Amino acid sequence: MKVLAPGLLTTVQDLGRIGFAKQGVSPSGAMDGNALRAANLLVGNDEDAAGLEITSGGMRLEFRKRALIAICGANFSLAISGVALPSWRAIYVEDGSVVEFDDARRGWRAYFAVAGGIDVPTVMGSRSTYLRAGLGGLEGRPLRAGDQLARGRAGAAAQRAMLDSGQSLGPLPFALTGRVLSNPERLYRSGPIRFIPGPQWDMMDEADRKAFVTETFEISTRSDRMGYRLSGRELRSAKGAELISTAVLTGTVQVPPGGEPIVLLADRQTTGGYPMVAQVIRADLGAVAQLRPGNEIRFTEVTIDAAHEALRYVENVVGELKGAEDRAPSRP
Amino acid sequence: MLQKAIVARECPEVGEKGVSIFERPQMSPLGDCALVIAFGDEIDQAINWRVKASWDRLEAASLPATVEHIPTFTNVTVIYDPLRASYKELVAEIGRVIEALPAQISGTEARTVEIPVCYGGDFGPDLESVAARNDLSPDEVVAIHCESTYPVYMIGFAPGFPYLGGMSERISAPRLDTPREKIPAGSVGIAGRQTGVYPIETPGGWRLIGRTPLRLFDPTRHSPSLLQAGDLVRFTAVSKKEYERTQREEA
Incomplete structure (x- = not known):
């Protein structure tokens, strides 16, 4: 090719x-x-x-x-x-x-x-x-x-x-x-992106915690395969803590001192020292990856059990393609 | 060539500082596919040794639902496949793997990696400024940099980049006001009270005092990162000639 x-x-x-x-x-x-x-x-x-x-x-x-x-x-x-x-x-x-x-x-x-x-x-x-x-x-x-x-x-x-x-x-x-x-939209979350609170979720004050689940953020133009910066409300209460560097994951939402959250993605670093306020659930990472600069994103909190249930649903959709019998070709 | 750099060495004793090691490791979820096992909440060698000991056990146990174990200063993050085990099941399994860690863990089993460094000159353009800031001669800075044994607390930030503890305050120096756009791989630098080695070419603001011919990161090696969390590092001063010879051997 x-x-x-x-x-x-x-x-x-x-x-x-x-x-x-x-x-x-x-x-x-x-x-x-x-x-x-x-x-x-x-x-x-x-x-x-x-x-x-x-x-x-x-x-x-x-x-x-x-x-x-x-x-x-x-x-x-x-x-x-x-x-x-x-x-x-x-x-x-x-x-x-x-x-x-x-x-x-x-x-x-x-x-x-x-x-x-x-x-x-x-x-x-x-x-x-x-x-x-x-x-x-x-x-x-x-x-x-x-x-x-x-x-x-x-x-x-x-x-x-x-x-x-x-x-x-x-x-x-x-x-x-x-x-x-068929119906590939089943692989993509259509509502707010689901997250589990991160280790520093409680470091934010109540107003910022509430804002995270009620406000709409926008994917900034300074976004790439390393991460998406979210513009909108700045989560200022998350800053100030001296954190010891620890492992970060794909889907980790970090808040640097400026207050602008970042969703870490595939080419992210492996460790980080900023407050980790949320973790996007695995089932919803594809929907996040399909957002482009300028698109809007909202968040909603779920439990770990609900996240695992969502993952099983997505796995079943992909699973429909596993071991599928060859079907006769059709003309366009 | 790798083996040549690794020599057995007695591990230094670490004095009791009354650090806050957690009585029992604390496990908590990190999203729906990972959990964190914390052993303390400060940067300290005794805590990091517990991290290393638990990490070794987890790697050896290789629980079926676990994907990856990532050691850092104070904790181990375990990535798991939720389709193979629930969070609760995994917490119970991991609890069994890491239970009954000895009360005292020391790094006597730690591997020491010797890193040859050609100090000063083109390789260490900031050696003079580090010396001047600390009222030392460049040779004294080199001697102090070479006399410590540095624990590798974790690898992160960039492929193969070691977070080292144990640098003498006598040679500390702030970052450059304006970071360099390109720092060659192998550069040895100082930033504040930290020292480190750049494994790959990258921009950076550390003050450069020398360069090692060893490849800290080589994706073609079985273990691409020369250093692992839990290792000990010693720097040794070498001449430009020795640097070039080792560089040829590494190539």
């Missing part, structure tokens, strides 16, 4: 570099992990195979060989030769096709998977790109125009799907397969 245009930011990601926080290494990985898992499962990969995380529009990718692909996550307008493609569905593409990602109509990051996975070297057990340290992915950097991407060997199911699709191809250079995730 050849990158004709990289768009705003495109990186190779899998589900992250797990187990190295004790050595100071961020997990990285797909910001919306469930979308990458779904894309991988749709094309017959293991759910943790490497794919592309495509932020905002402008990406164009050319296929030198036929492939089975899936694009999940943000609702981009996708097209091959001007003909619209659906997301959350496995698609057979002929060699020479160019897939175009434009105008994210909803969400901010799309996940591209190809049968066989993106083949880059494994670094510390993962193919994820960690931009800050220049680790993993393609030479530790975002993709550029002209980059060639190799892919691994497609599994038997994907090979079969490609063969069937190739035979039933109509006039268009692609064919939709029957492998699809």
Whole structure:
């Protein structure tokens, strides 16, 4: 595959570099992990195979060989030769096709998977790109125009799907397969983002605690894969304490001295010394990752049991794609 | 080459300071996928040794629902998979793993890593200013920096970056007013009462007194970080020639 245009930011990601926080290494990985898992499962990969995380529009990718692909996550307008493609569905593409990602109509990051996975070297057990340290992915950097991407060997199911699709191809250079995730919006929290109070929640005064669950915050333009800064009410009462540095997690809401909360995300540091007032529940991290600068975010408190229940629900949705039988390909 | 840098050494005794070690480790949730086991609430070697001892036990036990154990100054954060165990179940299991830690834990088993440093010159552009601030000669700063044994309390901030304790106040110096945009990997610096080594090239405001040819972080190694929480560090002064030889060996 050849990158004709990289768009705003495109990186190779899998589900992250797990187990190295004790050595100071961020997990990285797909910001919306469930979308990458779904894309991988749709094309017959293991759910943790490497794919592309495509932020905002402008990406164009050319296929030198036929492939089975899936694009999940943000609702981009996708097209091959001007003909619209659906997301959350496995698609057979002929060699020479160019897939175009434009105008994210909803969400901010799309996940591209190809049968066989993106083949880059494994670094510390993962193919994820960690931009800050220049680790993993393609030479530790975002993709550029002209980059060639190799892919691994497609599994038997994907090979079969490609063969069937190739035979039933109509006039268009692609064919939709029957492998699809229905109602993908089930993976995304539609109401306020759920959190569990953090270790320093009670350090805030009552007014700030109340504001956190009633006010609307905005994703600041100074937001990236390391974290989202939230503008709106400043949580001033959280400051002033001398804290000893401790481990922080993806989804930890920290409040630096300025009072502007930060939701830490995939490329965050591993430890921090600012008050940790809240922890976004795992089930809602995908919804947060799909917010773009300027979007609004609200929070609501839940119990650990409720968070685990929400996680089981999301896992069941992704689980619908596991071990799914191949279905007959259909023409677009 | 790594092994060469690691030598066994007697661990220094730590005097009783009456620090507030918790009588029992305190466990509390951190969101829906992690919990924190706290052993005290100040930066202290006796507390950090309990962190290390518990961390070792947790790594050895490798409970099925746990994903990762992260040791820091005063606590261990355990990341777990809630689909495999509930918070309550995990608290009970971890309680069994870390119960009955000895009342006195010392670092006699700790590994000492010797870090060769070429002090001053281009590698340590701030050695003179650190010396001047403390009414010392540059050589005296080097001697003091080399005479202590520094405990690695934790690794964080950047890949392989050690938080070291134990630096003499006689060589302390504030951060630079204007941080440098690029600090080469291996730079050894001082900031306030802390000393440290930059594992990767990064911006930073520490005063640089020298550079080590050792790679503190190398993603191709089995253990990418040279140092681990619980290690002890000694700095030794080496000449430019020795620096270059070790650098070639490391490459």
